[in-house]
Amino acid sequence: MYREIGEYIIRDWQMEDAPSIAKYANNRKIWLNLRDAFPYPYKIQDAESFILSVIKADPTTIFAIATKSEAIGSIGLMPGKDVHRFTAEMGYWLAEPYWGKGIMSQAIKSLTDYAIDDLKMHRIFAEPFSTNPASARVLEKAGFLFEGVLRSSVFKDDKVLDQHLYSFIGKTATQQG
Numbered sequence: 001m002y003r004e005i006g007e008y009i010i011r012d013w014q015m016e017d018a019p020s021i022a023k024y025a026n027n028r029k030i031w032l033n034l035r036d037a038f039p040y041p042y043k044i045q046d047a048e049s050f051i052l053s054v055i056k057a058d059p060t061t062i063f064a065i066a067t068k069s070e071a072i073g074s075i076g077l078m079p080g081k082d083v084h085r086f087t088a089e090m091g092y093w094l095a096e097p098y099w100g101k102g103i104m105s106q107a108i109k110s111l112t113d114y115a116i117d118d119l120k121m122h123r124i125f126a127e128p129f130s131t132n133p134a135s136a137r138v139l140e141k142a143g144f145l146f147e148g149v150l151r152s153s154v155f156k157d158d159k160v161l162d163q164h165l166y167s168f169i170g171k172t173a174t175q176q177g
């Protein structure tokens with residue numbers, strides 16, 4: 001995958017991305033908004049094992065957001081199984097120095113197009129914590145609709161939180177005929 005979003009790129013991960021990603025991912029403000037499987041502190045070994053697992057996956061569904069010189073974030077799809085096989089959850093994070101430039105709104109749009117056009121997904125969803133209005137806003141800017149509140153669905157940093165469910169629907173198999 002190689003897609004340009006303005007001066008930034010969405011591309012496949014490379015082992016050489018480990019140092020930049022360990023540098024930017026080691027940020028409690030990022031960790032606070034993600035699942036606990038995302039480590040904090042985030043070490044170079046965490047970056048290496050993450051990139052290795054992403055590179056081994058087939059098909060590849062997790063990608064780097066990058067400048068011309070380094071990776072500055074991650075965006076990916078987790079396809080569902082069984083009756084959810086045409087549904088995918090989207091996850092993403094961006095290095096703090098790059099926040100507020102519109103990068104993630106564009107990246108979400110671009111990966112949603114890829115999921116629907118290339119992977120033939122019908123539904124893409126994301127579930128930001130209720131404490132994360134910036135993530136809700138980027139989903140709205142990318143054309144996702146708010147579906148509702150998942151009450152008390154998360155235990156993060158010793159607190160019970162709601163999640164806000166957003167989705168984007170492509171054509172369904174029935175509509176495709």
Ligand SMILES: CC(C)(COP(=O)(O)OP(=O)(O)OC[C@H]1O[C@@H](n2cnc3c(N)ncnc32)[C@H](O)[C@@H]1OP(=O)(O)O)[C@@H](O)C(=O)NCCC(=O)NCCS
Pocket residue numbers: 029030033034092093094095098099100101102103104105106126127128129132133134135137138
């Ligand atoms: C959430 C995140 C991905 C946003 O990326 P980004 O590239 O900075 O987003 P954009 O610049 O495209 O848009 C951010 C929008 O949120 C808004 N925003 C930022 N902080 C906000 C806040 N506290 N309350 C309300 N809106 C806020 C901005 O004003 C902007 O909207 P606008 O263009 O209408 O002004 C980034 O901050 C991040 O990586 N956070 C940590 C990890 C994370 O939260 N991942 C998502 C988990 S669901």
